[in-house]
Amino acid sequence: MLSEWIELSLESTAPTSRGGKLPGGTYTLHAAGVLELTPTECRSEAHACVLSAGIHGNETAPIELLGECLARLEAGLLALGAPVLMILGNPEAMRRAERYVNTNLNRLFRRDLDESGMEPDRARLLMRAVDDFFSRYPEHERLHYDLHTAIRDSRYPRFAVEPFAETATRHEQWRWLAAADIQAVLHQHQHSWTFSHYSKHHHQAQAFTLELGRALPFGHNDLAPLAPMARLLEALLEGRKPSGDTPERMRFFRVAHELMRHSEDFRLCFADDTPNFTEFAPGTQLAEDAEAGSFVVESEPLSVVFPNAAVELGARAALLARPAPAPTDPG
Numbered sequence: 317m318l319s320e321w322i323e324l325s326l327e328s329t330a331p332t333s334r335g336g337k338l339p340g341g342t343y344t345l346h347a348a349g350v351l352e353l354t355p356t357e358c359r360s361e362a363h364a365c366v367l368s369a370g371i372h373g374n375e376t377a378p379i380e381l382l383g384e385c386l387a388r389l390e391a392g393l394l395a396l397g398a399p400v401l402m403i404l405g406n407p408e409a410m411r412r413a414e415r416y417v418n419t420n421l422n423r424l425f426r427r428d429l430d431e432s433g434m435e436p437d438r439a440r441l442l443m444r445a446v447d448d449f450f451s452r453y454p455e456h457e458r459l460h461y462d463l464h465t466a467i468r469d470s471r472y473p474r475f476a477v478e479p480f481a482e483t484a485t486r487h488e489q490w491r492w493l494a495a496a497d498i499q500a501v502l503h504q505h506q507h508s509w510t511f512s513h514y515s516k517h518h519h520q521a522q523a524f525t526l527e528l529g530r531a532l533p534f535g536h537n538d539l540a541p542l543a544p545m546a547r548l549l550e551a552l553l554e555g556r557k558p559s560g561d562t563p564e565r566m567r568f569f570r571v572a573h574e575l576m577r578h579s580e581d582f583r584l585c586f587a588d589d590t591p592n593f594t595e596f597a598p599g600t601q602l603a604e605d606a607e608a609g610s611f612v613v614e615s616e617p618l619s620v621v622f623p624n625a626a627v628e629l630g631a632r633a634a635l636l637a638r639p640a641p642a643p644t645d646p647g
């Protein structure tokens with residue numbers, strides 16, 4: 317059953333079984349694309365883990381990565397040692413192989429959400445699932461990795477976005493991400509209503525959005541570069557302490573500015589296929605908006621991340637970032 321969970325979620329077939337046994341514990345299907353794994357015994361290093369993928373339906377590599385973890389669990393190659401909530405974010409968009417159906421799900425994770433429609437309903441269901449899951453494990457350190465792939469090339473194909481929230485990121489997280497071959501980290505500078513932000517802001521979880529290469533269709537992903545990330549996920553599933561490496565292996569950036577689209581008449585002044593983290597020198601014009609005017613890089617260079625001129629009005633068309641120092645170990 318476990319290894320078929322992803323196919324079942326894609327086929328919209330109501331599963332005959334709502335739960336069952338697996339090596340080291342049990343599983344419960346709470347809703348389409350919401351699977352909880354409960355260990356018979358938690359190991360002492362166990363975190364309460366939320367692992368999500370498919371928040372954007374066409375980002376398939378992380379879905380395959382979670383599928384591999386489940387297959388290894390079911391085959392007895394891994395023994396469950398931590399509570400885990402696995403989530404396929406937007407099954408309807410996954411079925412259509414599209415980023416979303418009506419609107420970008422990854423901006424809707426706010427408790428005062430008053431929008432209606434498929435994606436807002438899905439966001440409410442997922443927020444409830446996360447609330448219920450973390451409330452069952454009040455004693456455990458909380459963790460949420462929301463796994464994505466990017467729609468463009470990147471100077472750093474694998475990078476972490478650290479949501480802005482009060483909870484401090486523990487130093488060990490940087491060490492784990494470095495060992496998982498994450499190449500860069502982008503610190504957010506203000507609240508942004510993503511899924512990983514939700515868990516960090518409302519549940520004090522150690523939380524990241526992880527970008528794991530380019531978005532490609534099912535069956536076209538090369539999972540080899542993600543093997544170190546798979547090792548990290550497996551350690552979390554087993555409740556073991558993951559391996560670490562020096563955070564200085566990664567490049568750190570902090571968001572300096574958000575480029576917003578204000579009008580229909582809006583364009584970005586660089587090529588459509590510009591890779592993430594491309595740096596622009598002072599004096600370069602980056603955007604032209606009929607309402608907001610032009611945006612020009614001022615005194616220091618800016619690196620562009622997630623540019624997308626086709627976003628909805630009032631949404632973010634790009635993040636602009638500057639290098640930041642690697643975090644030091646507080647000891």
Ligand SMILES: [Zn+2]
Pocket residue numbers: 371372375464465466
């Ligand atoms: Zn995504």
